[in-house]
Amino acid sequence: MSDHVPLLEMKNVAKDFFGNQVLKDINLTLESGQVLGLVGENGAGKSTLMKILFGMTEIQETGGYDGDVMLNGKKLHFTSPFDALAEGIGMVHQEFSLIPGFTATENILLNREPQKKSVVSEVFGERLNTLDRKSMKQKADGAIDKMGMHIDGEMVISDMPVGHKQFTEIARELSKEQLKLLILDEPTAVLTEREAEVLLESIRGMAARGIAVIFITHRLQEILNVCDKVVVMRDGVIVRDVASKDTNVSEITRWMVGRTVDSDTQMHRKPPETRTIMSIRKLWVDMPGETVRNVNLDVREGEILGIGGLAGQGKLGIPNGIMGLYSAGGQVTFDGKEIPLNSPRTCLDSQLAFVSEDRRGVGLLLDESLEWNIAFPAMQIQNKFLKNYLGGLIKWRDEKAIADVTRQYIEELQIKCTSSRQKAKQLSGGNQQKVCLAKAFALEPKFLFVSEPTRGIDVGAKALVLDALKKFNRENGVTVVMISSELEELRQICDRIAIVSGGRIAGILPATDSSESFGALMVSKVV
Amino acid sequence: MSDLRNADAGWQEQLANAYKSFGLPRLIIAGMLVVLLIAAPLVGANFWMQITNVINRFSWNSVLVLAMVPMVHSGCGLNFGLPLGIISGLLGATISLEMGFTGPMSFAMAIAIATPFAILFGIGYGWLLNKIKGGEMMIATYVGFSSVSFMCMMWLLLPYRKPDMVWGYAGTGLRTTISLEGYYDQILAKFLQIRIGDLVIPTGSLLFFALLAFMMWAFLHTKTGTAMTAVGSNPTFARAAGINVDKMRMLSVVLSTWLAAIGILVYQQGFGFIQLYMAPFNMALPAVSAILIGGASVNKASIANVIIGTILFQGIVTMTPTVMNNAIHMDISEVLRMVVSNGMILYALTRKTEANS
Ligand SMILES: Nc1ncnc2c1ncn2[C@@H]1O[C@H](COP(=O)(O)OP(=O)(O)OP(=O)(O)O)[C@@H](O)[C@H]1O
Ligand SMILES: [Mg+2]
Numbered sequence: 043m044s045d046h047v048p049l050l051e052m053k054n055v056a057k058d059f060f061g062n063q064v065l066k067d068i069n070l071t072l073e074s075g076q077v078l079g080l081v082g083e084n085g086a087g088k089s090t091l092m093k094i095l096f097g098m099t100e101i102q103e104t105g106g107y108d109g110d111v112m113l114n115g116k117k118l119h120f121t122s123p124f125d126a127l128a129e130g131i132g133m134v135h136q137e138f139s140l141i142p143g144f145t146a147t148e149n150i151l152l153n154r155e156p157q158k159k160s161v162v163s164e165v166f167g168e169r170l171n172t173l174d175r176k177s178m179k180q181k182a183d184g185a186i187d188k189m190g191m192h193i194d195g196e197m198v199i200s201d202m203p204v205g206h207k208q209f210t211e212i213a214r215e216l217s218k219e220q221l222k223l224l225i226l227d228e229p230t231a232v233l234t235e236r237e238a239e240v241l242l243e244s245i246r247g248m249a250a251r252g253i254a255v256i257f258i259t260h261r262l263q264e265i266l267n268v269c270d271k272v273v274v275m276r277d278g279v280i281v282r283d284v285a286s287k288d289t290n291v292s293e294i295t296r297w298m299v300g301r302t303v304d305s306d307t308q309m310h311r312k313p314p315e316t317r318t319i320m321s322i323r324k325l326w327v328d329m330p331g332e333t334v335r336n337v338n339l340d341v342r343e344g345e346i347l348g349i350g351g352l353a354g355q356g357k358l359g360i361p362n363g364i365m366g367l368y369s370a371g372g373q374v375t376f377d378g379k380e381i382p383l384n385s386p387r388t389c390l391d392s393q394l395a396f397v398s399e400d401r402r403g404v405g406l407l408l409d410e411s412l413e414w415n416i417a418f419p420a421m422q423i424q425n426k427f428l429k430n431y432l433g434g435l436i437k438w439r440d441e442k443a444i445a446d447v448t449r450q451y452i453e454e455l456q457i458k459c460t461s462s463r464q465k466a467k468q469l470s471g472g473n474q475q476k477v478c479l480a481k482a483f484a485l486e487p488k489f490l491f492v493s494e495p496t497r498g499i500d501v502g503a504k505a506l507v508l509d510a511l512k513k514f515n516r517e518n519g520v521t522v523v524m525i526s527s528e529l530e531e532l533r534q535i536c537d538r539i540a541i542v543s544g545g546r547i548a549g550i551l552p553a554t555d556s557s558e559s560f561g562a563l564m565v566s567k568v569v
Numbered sequence: 570m571s572d573l574r575n576a577d578a579g580w581q582e583q584l585a586n587a588y589k590s591f592g593l594p595r596l597i598i599a600g601m602l603v604v605l606l607i608a609a610p611l612v613g614a615n616f617w618m619q620i621t622n623v624i625n626r627f628s629w630n631s632v633l634v635l636a637m638v639p640m641v642h643s644g645c646g647l648n649f650g651l652p653l654g655i656i657s658g659l660l661g662a663t664i665s666l667e668m669g670f671t672g673p674m675s676f677a678m679a680i681a682i683a684t685p686f687a688i689l690f691g692i693g694y695g696w697l698l699n700k701i702k703g704g705e706m707m708i709a710t711y712v713g714f715s716s717v718s719f720m721c722m723m724w725l726l727l728p729y730r731k732p733d734m735v736w737g738y739a740g741t742g743l744r745t746t747i748s749l750e751g752y753y754d755q756i757l758a759k760f761l762q763i764r765i766g767d768l769v770i771p772t773g774s775l776l777f778f779a780l781l782a783f784m785m786w787a788f789l790h791t792k793t794g795t796a797m798t799a800v801g802s803n804p805t806f807a808r809a810a811g812i813n814v815d816k817m818r819m820l821s822v823v824l825s826t827w828l829a830a831i832g833i834l835v836y837q838q839g840f841g842f843i844q845l846y847m848a849p850f851n852m853a854l855p856a857v858s859a860i861l862i863g864g865a866s867v868n869k870a871s872i873a874n875v876i877i878g879t880i881l882f883q884g885i886v887t888m889t890p891t892v893m894n895n896a897i898h899m900d901i902s903e904v905l906r907m908v909v910s911n912g913m914i915l916y917a918l919t920r921k922t923e924a925n926s
Contacts, residue, residue, distance in 0.1 A: 367808070367809060386809055386810075398809065403805055404805050407802045408802075422795075437792035
C-alpha cells in the first residue's frame with residue numbers, strides 16, 4: 043500500500059491571524075467515500091481549516107497559510123473558491139450563502155445554469171444565452187431528490203424555514219457533477235432531530251457514491267452515527283484521529299474539552315405556580331417559513347417555558363412577532379398592560395428582551411467591536427453606559443463602562459476572543475452566539491425570549507450557556523421563554539414545554555413527560 | 570505561543586502592519602505628492618507658494634468632504650446628492666447679499682438663511698432615500714442632477730434685483746459668477762492669518778473646519794451618533810434594538826445637506842466668488858473621491874479619512890498642473906487639472922472599497 047495516494051492529504055498546515063495562531067501542525071488524510079467527523083470546541087479552528095481547504099479569500103487576505111494541501115497526491119494552493127470548485131470540492135458554510143430573493147432552483151444552479159442558445163447569443167456571445175428553465179428544474183429536482191428531503195424548488199429562499207435553506211445549500215453542492223469532496227460546516231445546527239436524521243441518511247448516500255465528506259457538528263452522536271473516523275481538535279491542533287467505531291460520546295467530549303462534562307443530571311424543580319405574566323391571545327405572525335396562525339399561551343412569572351416543534355411550524359414566529367420584527371396581530375398582555383405589536387421599541391421599553399435565532403442578520407453588528415455589540419441595546423434603550431453633560435443634553439458614550447461590562451461577560455460566558463475590541467465577525471460561530479446572549483443579559487430584562495440559544499455551541503459551552511440562563515432565571519427572577527429545535531435541551535432546563543404545530547400550540551406538557559408524548563404533539567397539526 | 574511570535578516580530582513586521590493599515594494606494598498617492606513637492610523648486614516653482622496653495626485648497630474643500638461623513642455612517646452611502654446641499658448654501662448666499670448685508674454679517678446671514686433651506690431640502694431628500702433603500706447612491710445622483718437643472722431655471726427667474734448680482738443689460742437673472750468683494754471674500758481666511766515669507770496660512774478657515782470636524786467627531790461619540798453608526802452597520806440589528814431606522818437615516822441626510830451648504834459658503838469665501846448654474850454639479854465627485862482616497866468605504870468614514878483624503882486629492886490636483894507647467898513652459902494647467910482630477914475620481918470610484926483606519 044506504500045504507493046497508495048489518499049484523496050485528500052493535509053500536511054503540517056498552520057494558520058495565524060496577525061500573530062494569533064489558530065491552527066498548528068495539522069495532518070490528516072481522507073479517502074474517497076469516507077466520512078470524516080471534525081469536532082472541537084468553539085474557536086478550536088474547524089471552520090478556519092475548512093476555509094483553507096476551500097480556498098476562501100478571507101484566508102489570503104489575512105496572510106495565507108503554511109503547510110501543504112494535496113488532492114490525489116497533487117499539491118494545490120487555492121486562491122479562491124473557484125479553484126476549489128474546479129477541483130471538485132464543495133462546501134456548505136456555517137452561515138448561509140444563498141441569495142434571498144431567488145428561488146431554490148435558481149440558487150442551486152447559480153452560475154451553472156443550463157443555457158439555451160438563441161440567434162442573439164450566436165451573434166453576441168454566450169453571455170446572452172437564455173436560461174433553459176426546464177432543464178434547470180430537472181437538474182435541481184434531481185439534486186433535491188438525492189437528499190431524500192422534499193423542498194419546493196420554486197420557493198423563494200427568504201420565504202423558507204431555516205431547515206429548508208440548509209437543504210437547499212446541500213442540494214446546490216450535490217448538483218455539481220464532478221463533486222469529489224464535500225465539506226459540511228455544522229449543517230445540522232439549525233435542524234430538528236428528525237431533519238438531521240434525513241441529512242445523515244443523505245450523507246451515507248453520498249459516501250456510497252464515492253464522495254468523501256468532511257462533517258462538522260457539535261452533536262456528537264451524529265458523528266458516531268455516520269462517520270468512518272473522527273478527528274478531534276483542541277486549540278488549533280489535532281488531538282485525536284480515530285475510527286469512530288472505537289470510541290464513544292463521552293470519550294470524544296473529554297478529548298475536546300480536556301475534562302469530563304457531566305451529562306446533565308438536573309433535578310427538575312416543581313413548575314412554579316405563579317401568576318401569569320404574559321398572556322398571548324389569537325396571535326398571528328407573518329414570518330416567512332414560520333407562520334404563526336393562532337396562538338394562545340400563558341407564561342407564568344419566574345418560569346422557564348420551552349417552545350418546541352418541527353421546523354417551519356411557527357415556533358420561531360412567536361417571539362419574532364411579539365418583539366415586532368415581523369408583522370403580527372392579536373393581543374399580548376405583559377404584566378397587566380397590553381403590548382402594542384409591530385413596535386420593537388415598546389417591547390424593549392417594557393423590559394422584554396430577545397435573542398434572535400438569526401445571529402448574523404439580526405443579532406450582531408459584524409463590523410463593530412464586541413463592546414458595541416454587547417452594550418448597544420442597553421445604551422439605547424435604558425441609557426446605560428452613558429455620561430451626561432449639560433444636564434443630560436449631551437449623552438456621551440462611556441467607553442470605560444462599556445469595556446468593563448464587555449469584559450465581565452467575556453469572562454462569564456468564556457467568550458474566546460483576543461480583546462473586547464475585536465470585531466464580531468472575527469469570532470468563531472459559537473462565540474458569536476455567546477455575544478448575542480451577553481447583549482440580552484446586559485439589558486437586565488424582566489422577561490427574556492431566547493431563540494435557539496445553543497445553536498453552534500460546543501458541548502462544554504452548551505452546559506455553560508444553559509447554566510447561565512438558569513442562573514439568570516433563578517437569581518434575577520427573570521422569566522425565560524426558550525425556543526429550540528432540540529427537545530433534549532428544552533427538557534434539560536425548562537419547567538414546561540409548549541409544542542407548536544401548524545402555527546398553533548398543540549399542547550403544553552411538564553418537561554418531565556416522556557419523549558413520545560412530545561413527539562406525538564409535534565406532528566399533531568402539521569400543515 | 571502567540572505572544573512569543575509577536576515579541577520577535579521585529580520592526581519589519583511592524584512596518585508591514587503600518588503599511589497594511591495605511592493601504593498601498595494611499596501610500597502611492599502620498600509618495601506622488603512628496604515627489605511633486607520636491608520637484609516644484611527644481612523646476613523653478615516657489616516651494617512655499619505651492620504649500621500655501623495646497624493649504625488653501627484644503628481649507629476651501631474640507632467642509633464639503635466632511636459633509637460625506639453622516640450619510641456614510643447611517644448606511645445611505647456616498648452623498649452624490651451633494652449639489653442639493655450646495656444649492657441651499659447658494660440660496661443663503663444670494664439672499665443674504667440681496668438683503669443688503671455686507672462684510673462678516675453677510676457670511677453669518679448666509680449661514681443663517683441657508684440652514685432652513687438645507688433642513689427642508691434634507692428632509693425631502695431623506696424621505697426619498699428612505700423610500701428606496703438599497704439604491705441610495707443612484708437616487709442621490711439623480712437628486713443632485715435634477716436639483717441643479719431645476720435651479721438653473723430658478724436663478725434666472727427668481728426676483729433678484731441687486732445690480733452687482735444680476736445680468737447688467739437685462740436687470741434680472743443672476744450672473745454665473747458673483748464677486749464677493751466687499752461681502753465675505755476671505756472672511757475666514759483673513760482671521761488670524763499667518764504670513765511667513767511666501768507661506769500664508771488661512772488660520773480662520775482651518776479653525777472653522779476644525780470646529781465642524783470636532784463637532785462631527787463628538788456627535789459620533791454620543792448616544793444618537795452611536796445609533797446612527799449602528800444603523801449603517803446593520804439596520805436590522807438597530808431595529809431590533811428599538812432604533813427608528815428611518816429617522817436616523819433622515820437625520821444623517823439633513824446633517825450631510827447642511828454641512829454641504831456650509832461647505833460651499835466656506836469654499837466661496839476662500840475662492841472669492843459665488844458660482845451658480847452648473848457649478849454645484851461639479852462639486853460632488855471631487856468630494857466623493859477625496860473621502861474614498863482618504864480610506865473611507867461605502868459604510869465607514871472617519872474624520873481622519875476626511876483630512877487625509879482632502880490633502881491628498883487637493884494636493885495632487887493643485888500641484889500637478891503647476892509643476893508640469895513650469896517644467897514644460899506651456900500653459901496647459903486647466904487641461905491638466907481636468908485630466909488629473911478626473912483621473913483621481915475614476916481611480917477612487919473603481920478601487921475596492923475596503924475601509925482603512
Ligand atoms: N477573520 C478572522 N480574523 C481574526 N481571527 C479570526 C478570524 N476568523 C477566525 N478567527 C479566530 O480563529 C479561531 C478559530 O475560529 P474558527 O471559526 O475556525 O472556530 P470553529 O472551530 O469553527 O468554532 P465554532 O465551533 O464556534 O464554529 C477563533 O479564535 C477566531 O476568533
Ligand atoms: Mg465554525
